[in-house]
Amino acid sequence: MINKKSSYFIKESLYFCHSQVFSMMQPLISIVVPVYNVAPYLERCLQSIVNQDYRPIEIVLVNDGSNDGSENICEQWADRYDFIKVLHQENKGQAQARNKGKEVAQGEYISFVDADDELAENALTILW
Secondary structure (H helix, E strand, O other): OOOHHHHHHHHHHHHHHHHHHHHHHOOOEEEEEEEOOOHHHHHHHHHHHHOOOOOOEEEEEEEEOOOOOHHHHHHHHHHHOOOEEEEEEOOOOHHHHHHHHHHHOOOOEEEEOOOOOOOOOOHHHHHO
16 A cells, blocks of 8 residues: 555655656767867856756867966866866867867767856756
8 A cells, every 4th residue: 555655755766767867868968168368267167067957068178279378277177077178279260179179079969168158057958
């Protein structure tokens, strides 16, 4: 016999299992961030991406020949998170940096974020 308390736990357990399976089925989203001399803004940009509740994600930072310390910030974040990759190239412009990031991105979907911008909370979940 199932009482209200048991029924509640069964429903909660099923919901938990369903949400776990659903999150395992979500596709990888790659976020490509071209980086060129944006040291004052880069930390906030990266924090806004890392704080997204959508998973799995991959962040591809393409350092486009920065000389203001942005390249070091990229490396520090890649050391902290295993889902962040850093590519370095001579300055070729934002379009080339995006294309290089797109070439190495592994995600089923790709998003581009400028390094001086921030993603709104839950932006990837809303888009997904």
